[in-house]
Amino acid sequence: MDNFIKNFWENQAKEFKGHHKASWGDNYALELEFELISGYIKDGFQVLDVGCANGFAAIAHAKKNKINLTGIDFAAEMIKYALENKKSQNIDNVSFIEGDITKIEFENNSFDIVYTTRVLINLPNWELQKKGILECIRVTKPGGLVIFLEAFYEPLVKLNALRLIAGLDPLEEHDFNRYIKKYKLEDFAKSLNLSFHNIDFSSVYYLGTRFIRELATDYKSYEGFSNPINFDFFKLERKYSGGGFGIQQAYIIKKDPFQ
Numbered sequence: 001m002d003n004f005i006k007n008f009w010e011n012q013a014k015e016f017k018g019h020h021k022a023s024w025g026d027n028y029a030l031e032l033e034f035e036l037i038s039g040y041i042k043d044g045f046q047v048l049d050v051g052c053a054n055g056f057a058a059i060a061h062a063k064k065n066k067i068n069l070t071g072i073d074f075a076a077e078m079i080k081y082a083l084e085n086k087k088s089q090n091i092d093n094v095s096f097i098e099g100d101i102t103k104i105e106f107e108n109n110s111f112d113i114v115y116t117t118r119v120l121i122n123l124p125n126w127e128l129q130k131k132g133i134l135e136c137i138r139v140t141k142p143g144g145l146v147i148f149l150e151a152f153y154e155p156l157v158k159l160n161a162l163r164l165i166a167g168l169d170p171l172e173e174h175d176f177n178r179y180i181k182k183y184k185l186e187d188f189a190k191s192l193n194l195s196f197h198n199i200d201f202s203s204v205y206y207l208g209t210r211f212i213r214e215l216a217t218d219y220k221s222y223e224g225f226s227n228p229i230n231f232d233f234f235k236l237e238r239k240y241s242g243g244g245f246g247i248q249q250a251y252i253i254k255k256d257p258f259q
Helices: 003-016 027-038 056-064 074-091 126-138 153-163 182-191 202-214 228-239
Strands: 044-050 066-074 096-100 111-117 140-151 195-199 248-255
Touching: 003 056, 003 074, 027 056, 027 111, 027 140, 027 228, 027 248, 044 126, 056 066, 056 096, 066 074, 066 153, 066 182, 111 126, 126 182, 126 202, 153 182, 153 202, 153 248, 182 195, 182 248, 202 228
Parallel strands: 044 066, 044 111, 066 096, 111 140
Antiparallel strands: 140 248, 195 248
């Protein structure tokens, strides 16, 4: 299964090269992710982007802040295009190497912030996802932050309940994804005596683009995520959020200063 998932992302890189579509076609959701993570990054930080894909977002963070950012990804083709993106944009405070979230090849307590964006969900089971979580925590400095920005199962069920009422087909996980159950992540963090908080930063956007869009527009006439209603709900999301329908959510975990 993990080889199938890895091969999928290798092929995504080959198809889309340095474009954001290598990671995800939903450019507004990507921007919401970027804005959330950017709010926690400060000048001088050592930052690790775990599962950086082709470096699209990592380079944007490195350009915005005076930081040292390292991106790792298990897909060699993703790293190839990340390095090409870095060279073409002539940026020197970011580096990219192949790496595996389940065995991160950095010393303990190396980074001020470690973050993932839709990375744990590419591990085929909860046991490996827990291993990835522990590795991210291990390489984070005491007092530092780990940001898990992932897709979660409970909001998918809630959103599909609305779609069922409206007579719409349910949304499904992609074959290469294993959405995380929020209660499992929270229980696991509690078992490690880690403080955390959850940010539901995409509910309004998901309600607009995965529910209202199909009821209020001729959505089939638009390719991919080009429907203008997506931008309308992106703007609304920046003003209002919450409700538990956002499949993309963030967990901010603070590593104990004494760990």
